[in-house]
Amino acid sequence: MPDMSPKKVVIPEQEPTVRNKNFKEVSLGYTLEMAQKEADRCLNCKNSPCTKGCPVNVQIPDFIRLIKDGDIEGAYYKISETSSLPAICGRVCPQENQCEKNCVRGIKGEPVGIGRLERFAADYMLNKPVKQEKAESNGKKVAVVGSGPSSLACAGDLAKMGYEVTMFEALNKAGGVLVYGIPEFRLPKKEIVEVEINKLKELGVKIELNVIVGKSINIDELMNEEGFSAVFIGSGAGLPKFMGIPGESLNGVYSANEFLTRINLMNAYKWPECDTPINVGKNVAVVGGGNVAMDAARSAKRLGAENVYIVYRRSQEELPARKEEVHHAKEEEIEFKMLTNPLEITGTEDGWVNGIKCVEMELGEPDASGRRRPVEKAGSEYIIDVDTVIMAIGQSPNPLIKNTTKGLETHPWGGIVVDEKTGKTSIDGVYAGGDAVTGAATVILAMGAGKTAAKSIDEYLKNK
Numbered sequence: 001m002p003d004m005s006p007k008k009v010v011i012p013e014q015e016p017t018v019r020n021k022n023f024k025e026v027s028l029g030y031t032l033e034m035a036q037k038e039a040d041r042c043l044n045c046k047n048s049p050c051t052k053g054c055p056v057n058v059q060i061p062d063f064i065r066l067i068k069d070g071d072i073e074g075a076y077y078k079i080s081e082t083s084s085l086p087a088i089c090g091r092v093c094p095q096e097n098q099c100e101k102n103c104v105r106g107i108k109g110e111p112v113g114i115g116r117l118e119r120f121a122a123d124y125m126l127n128k129p130v131k132q133e134k135a136e137s138n139g140k141k142v143a144v145v146g147s148g149p150s151s152l153a154c155a156g157d158l159a160k161m162g163y164e165v166t167m168f169e170a171l172n173k174a175g176g177v178l179v180y181g182i183p184e185f186r187l188p189k190k191e192i193v194e195v196e197i198n199k200l201k202e203l204g205v206k207i208e209l210n211v212i213v214g215k216s217i218n219i220d221e222l223m224n225e226e227g228f229s230a231v232f233i234g235s236g237a238g239l240p241k242f243m244g245i246p247g248e249s250l251n252g253v254y255s256a257n258e259f260l261t262r263i264n265l266m267n268a269y270k271w272p273e274c275d276t277p278i279n280v281g282k283n284v285a286v287v288g289g290g291n292v293a294m295d296a297a298r299s300a301k302r303l304g305a306e307n308v309y310i311v312y313r314r315s316q317e318e319l320p321a322r323k324e325e326v327h328h329a330k331e332e333e334i335e336f337k338m339l340t341n342p343l344e345i346t347g348t349e350d351g352w353v354n355g356i357k358c359v360e361m362e363l364g365e366p367d368a369s370g371r372r373r374p375v376e377k378a379g380s381e382y383i384i385d386v387d388t389v390i391m392a393i394g395q396s397p398n399p400l401i402k403n404t405t406k407g408l409e410t411h412p413w414g415g416i417v418v419d420e421k422t423g424k425t426s427i428d429g430v431y432a433g434g435d436a437v438t439g440a441a442t443v444i445l446a447m448g449a450g451k452t453a454a455k456s457i458d459e460y461l462k463n464k
């Protein structure tokens with residue numbers, strides 16, 4: 001009989017007042033005993049509703065049953081049949097809105113901790129040799145632009161099919177948003193991301209760093225001069241958005257993209273060992289309510305800020321960030337200023353931030369998204385004294401590839417237009433997926449798009 005406990009097995013974590021001063025991973029992971037106890041809560045449903053909620057179709061009851069039976073290696077290989085990055089997905093996927101949302105155990109209690117179990121199985125194999133099946137080379141070359149989740153998934157699947165895959169990354173380290181966007185305390189780079197990327201290299205994927213497609217080389221040149229039979233564009237959404245309010249050009253105003261890149265990729269959190277410190281001062285305001293806003297706020301706290309504020313124009317119920325990230329942020333003494341909207345960033349005579357002028361909001365009638373539209377409350381303006389302001393209100397695809405690729409159809413907001421079933425763009429032989437198509441979304445959705453494109457590229461080249 002399954003364990004009918006209504007609660008998940010609690011996962012060990014660093015104490016909040018300790019972890020908000022370091023960049024070590026917050027969650028410490030399950031032990032074998034904990035993992036098997038949590039696995040025993042699974043009902044092993046015949047129709048597997050949890051699997052239907054997974055964008056990459058992981059056979060969830062099967063791998064959980066293997067953990068319950070003590071075959072952790074078998075569980076890892078079962079996950080790896082469809083997921084290219086299990087150690088990463090187990091940490092950063094929004095399981096509560098996907099697989100766990102469909103879990104039958106969630107009807108009268110908490111769903112099975114699917115993400116925690118996926119992480120456990122993947123971590124078990126991190127330092128063990130992994131068997132990877134690969135077809136013989138078919139002599140065909142495929143270029144993959146970018147090295148984030150969609151590109152990694154696409155490249156891995158194509159390499160296993162026998163294609164010669166070369167990945168082109170604009171920065172000096174592969175991993176895309178996994179490296180520059182998600183903080184170390186949520187996703188360790190050396191222990192997790194680098195290990196996963198090295199598995200791709202073992203499959204034969206070549207990674208060319210410091211190559212900006214659209215500047216160093218363009219899509220036409222890759223196909224017509226470099227001999228690539230197909231191209232996958234997974235260049236992400238790295239262009240930050242701003243509000244257009246007065247004061248955004250002051251010193252001390254960051255986009256969340258720049259702020260997190262300097263911390264994660266340029267190791268600002270290791271000061272004084274690094275060359276790129278970030279002085280956040282005593283008080284920091286982060287504008288936005290998504291996961292990126294939570295990452296920026298929690299990072300600012302770890303860099304020494306005494307007071308960190310999340311400024312969000314809607315209510316707590318409308319926060320788009322994962323509940324777990326909001327919970328962790330509150331535990332780490334991040335202050336949430338809900339129903340608050342910035343009007344202006346104020347500064348000193350020499351051009352440095354010294355405050356953010358805000359107005360209180362109230363919820364009115366629903367807008368096009370179905371959420372109640374926030375409207376200003378008359379006469380409620382006030383100023384929060386801050387030294388740093390971080391804008392985390394969204395990102396869009398960089399227009400460089402669009403502007404240098406003839407015939408590539410894009411949406412007015414910048415995303416590449418694709419066939420949803422195949423990932424095919426308006427150019428023959430060119431496919432795209434992930435944030436370059438959808439705008440900023442989740443790691444697992446990007447991976448799903450990469451896998452779809454890999455399958456379509458294989459069919460295209462075989463037919464061609």
